[in-house]
Amino acid sequence: MLRVVLDTSVLASALRSREGAANALLRLVAVRRLVPLATPALFLEYEDVLNRPEQRLVHGFSVDQIGKFLAALASAVEPVEVRFQWRPQLSDPGDEMVLEAAVNGRADGLVTYNLKHFVAAADRFRLRVLRPVEVLREVRS
Numbered sequence: 001m002l003r004v005v006l007d008t009s010v011l012a013s014a015l016r017s018r019e020g021a022a023n024a025l026l027r028l029v030a031v032r033r034l035v036p037l038a039t040p041a042l043f044l045e046y047e048d049v050l051n052r053p054e055q056r057l058v059h060g061f062s063v064d065q066i067g068k069f070l071a072a073l074a075s076a077v078e079p080v081e082v083r084f085q086w087r088p089q090l091s092d093p094g095d096e097m098v099l100e101a102a103v104n105g106r107a108d109g110l111v112t113y114n115l116k117h118f119v120a121a122a123d124r125f126r127l128r129v130l131r132p133v134e135v136l137r138e139v140r141s
Contacts (some may be wrong), residue, residue: 002139003035003078005042005102007095007112008049010132015050015059015069021132025111029076033139037105038077041097046070080105102127111135 006025014022028034038046049055050066061069080101095117102110102125109128110118122129130138 001033001035002108002135003037003105004109004111004130004135005037005080005098005105005107007098007110007114008042008045009113010111011046011073012049012055012059013113013132015055015061021136024136025132026073028136028139029073032076034135036073036077037080037101037107039080039082039097039101039104041082042101043070043074043077045094045097046073078105099125099127109135 010022010025013020014026017023025034029036047066047070050059050061050070051063056062056066082100082104095114098110098112099118099121101107102122107127109130110122111130111132112118113131115129115131118127118129121127
């Protein structure tokens with residue numbers, strides 16, 4: 001069973017389309033074939049981003065529905081305590097908490113659509129950076 005950190009872009013994409021790889025990852029989380037890792041700060045970012053009006057306009061979920069989704073996700077998340085902040089490692093300061101969750105949680109991978117944001121730092125920490133479709137291939141093989 002893979003333990004992964006999901007970048008916020010993956011969750012946003014998962015809610016936009018039931019057909020995509022990101023949504024398929026959530027289904028794997030639901031059946032416990034994939035374990036998401038998150039720090040409290042990262043989980044709060046999930047909540048903030050998914051509840052933004054522009055996001056709700058695209059995915060069509062109400063604030064209440066997002067709350068229920070996040071509650072279900074929280075029940076599956078393995079919490080990560082940040083024991084050491086490795087900042088700065090990335091060009092986008094907003095991505096630092098995603099990297100820190102993966103490094104401190106000793107994740108098997110960091111799942112994102114923004115590979116270029118993480119690759120250099122991930123090499124330093126021997127962390128795999130994967131697209132959702134790559135995780136699906138690995139879990140299904």
